[in-house]
Amino acid sequence: MSNTSGIVRVGSVALVAAALAVGATRVSGSVQLATAGERAGLPESSSVLVDEASLVCPGQQRLGAVGLRDVPGTVSVAAAAPESGVVAGAPAGGAGSVRLSLGTSSTGLAQTSSADSLATAEVSTPEVVVAAGKDALAPGLAATQVWRHTGDDDRGLALTPCQLPSSDVWLVGGGGGASRTERIIVSNPGANAVSVSVDVLGRSGRIEGAADRSVPVPPLSRQVISLDAIAPDETSPVVHVVATGGVVSAVLDEQWIVGATGRGIDDSTRAASPGTDLVVPGVDAAARIWLRLANPGDTEALAQVRLLGTKGVEQPAELRALRVPAGSTLDVPVAPSTTSGLGIRSDQPLVASAWAERRAKTGDQMGDFAWTPAAPAIRGVAGVLLPGLEGATKRLLLTAGSAPSTVTVRLGGDGASKVSTVQVAPDSTTVVDAGDATAVWVVPVKGTVRGAVSVTGDDAGVPFYSVAPLVDAPVRALSVPVRQVRN
Template identity: 40%
Template sequence: MSRAVDTARRGLRALRPALPGATRVVAGAGAAAGLVWAATTVPGALDLAAASGSAAAPVARTSLATSVAAMCPGTELSGIPGVDDRRVDGRVEAVTGPEDLLPVPADGAGRARLVGDDGTLAELTARPDAVEEDLPDTGPVLLTADGALAPAVTATQEWLRTSSDLRGLVTTPCLPASSDLWLVGGGDGPGRQERLVLANPGGNPVTATVTVLGGAGSVAPPQAQTVPAGGRTTLLLDAVAGTEAMPVVHVVADGGGLHATLTDTWLDGSTPLGAETVVPTAAPGTVQVVPATVVSGRTTLRVAAPGEDEAVASVTLLGPKGPVATTEDTVLTVPAEGVGELRLPDVPDGVYTAVVRADVPVVAATLSTVGDPESRGDLAWSVSAPVVTEVAGLALPDTPKVSRTLHLVSTGGASTADVTLVVDGEERTRTVDLLSERSTDVDLEDASAVWVRRGSGAGALRGGVVSTAGRGGSAVLSVVPLEPVAVTSPVSRSFPMP
């Protein structure tokens, strides 16, 4: 894939926006109006204010987020009894977003920090701010924020290894907990392992039901795993689905939310073929968009159909000039509660958006490989991304020799996005116009964080970040989706009964 990395870099340099100095992020009038407005009375509804004899003052239906918790998996290759731990020497970075991302000022005190098993690792104190620390040897890392520092805060962990037994660049965003998660990754190659890491940010134990789907349906009976409060549980997927060529993992949490990741490592004899940690895909839907797919000599789309009906899915590749024409097969049939794969069309090497459309809800991801299949290499899983409706952000750890690009796309209509990079503590913002079904790249050189705020337009805005290091046969890469961050939270209008 070295040609793909080099070609992508040249294209990205050509597309690189000329970022001005620190400027204010200006949201579209419609977006600003959608964030805060006065409460209104629904005709025919019971007016509790009138019943109490009190006149109700206008009440905002949204307010700034006041509490945020997100989990990082920590060192993924440790914590399984009977399996040797692998040291990765990773780092975790947490960032707060600029004030301009917030619809109203965040007044008062606030606190944001990274917490490990042994206590606080680092604290954030201002906007914008960034802190970075080594990953603990064991256990997850919790990002917690409250008060004035809760809106627009996020974190990312990353490690880079090029040793004889482990090779890869692994970038993982730290995400809030959820109760229903889908993870696409792994395979059955010799020496290939998948580790499922379940992390619990809550104060009570959570039970997770883990199901693995494959080409012929469910691979094994669902397994129950208990995740301790504030801790994590790691499962070696090979023990459940060691011979499955196309595993897709479904995690359902009971009693609270969980953060889940799937780490895919490959060592064929003495040849390391890559590593990647996969975060959950977007929720099942009839349209899935993988915004940053690195297409090389062989790039594969994997699709799972969770429901009781088989899925017929088609894939379209989008580039800067729109849909890419091809005469190759772009349709696959996926069995009910099963998984299917399709090799993506042979197109010029580069970074594309893969749009999957199906007749029933599906989940999707793409797999890209780097290097000669008979020598050392790396692999990258790109998962379908959620729509950015407000603000999305990603912390960018300061890993030596790693370069990054942001890949944005708008589907179903045009959109605008305000992209803010934080470089040496300074904000650099510009508005990016996105035509429908076309992609745009932004160079993230020297940035410690990237923030994307949706502007105007009717399209669905999504993004992904491609990170690379090295060139030619020594190249490694990692791809992550651009994840929404909490800026506001809904509030309800209520009055005491008379």
């Protein structure tokens, strides 16, 4: 009896370890138990293709914040798995499904069983949306949410990649003044309640008391928190969301109005974890661009910012040595002459994101803006979907590391997809015209590369603009064999 109990305990530990490594992915299969001390026939841990994956979309982000005006509207959500050949090792023609579901009822919104065919739905209620891939359509799953509002002061475009949940999320965005409102949307895709704390850094340091309160998020639900209530009048906020008891997805939705003039709307998604070597990809040349840096540590940071543009690397003198006080944020203007990535090196770990604005040239100069967070390098497959954006200009922006990079780019649409091999020079950015693509897939072949997709256009002469960073899709998970051991 004691031996049996020992087997159960060891097996449970191994399976829990595997589940923690997988996160929102799952690998099915049998569990093998060897006799005590036996190793023959049981492989070491290995990486295998996932057969279930889930991404979390915030849903209609302009609803549900206590103290803020609700803005009615509809978001379009799309989910898809890449077509055969994109994910290395995936069998061709395998059966599977991609499904969109809504909130606590798990109401089915849309489903597809074809690779590279979009499951799309419109959502107008304040509920979390989950995109789930199963079996052959789980590896490489991507999902994107689009808010587009025209004609009044609530106008703007927000292109929001749906995300794998995490227990630790950094969000960079927002500003001061009564005309800017920010909502932190925290979504819980799990079956158990989760508690989150929200810490805010600002120009003068940490906002006192912000992290002292715990916010419960029920299962398959979301909470919308007003950043203005936590950090009133902070001009350069950076938000740190930490979950206890589970994992969450979080975005920072921002609206800016000056008087009766709409300046735009955008969602800030998860920035790369604090690091000493960061890259913000896909910063379009625009009239006004700012880089926001945050130092979460206890020691002042000395940072250098380089422009990684289409013509190579530039080092503006004013960005050569920037001091970021401990526990504080810093906004610095940048002026790239071309589309560029921003390379940030520092002696202390930092968090970073860039803000760019486009305005109409006549009238009251209404406009739109975009936040582009520092992004990790793409390791496997990354995708962005572009539903309902006909007539917009879509561009893929790829920024390489210190060595040359090669990627395979696949642009999907109503007809046959277009596949190309793209070379990116060291410390520079390459721009790929995405045409009328409804899906953009990137697979690294050689070197280190980061990327984003920008969408621009105009409504009656007023610009709309958003940028979606490329992040790794769920492709593989850790498979851990279970062995019997002696008590």
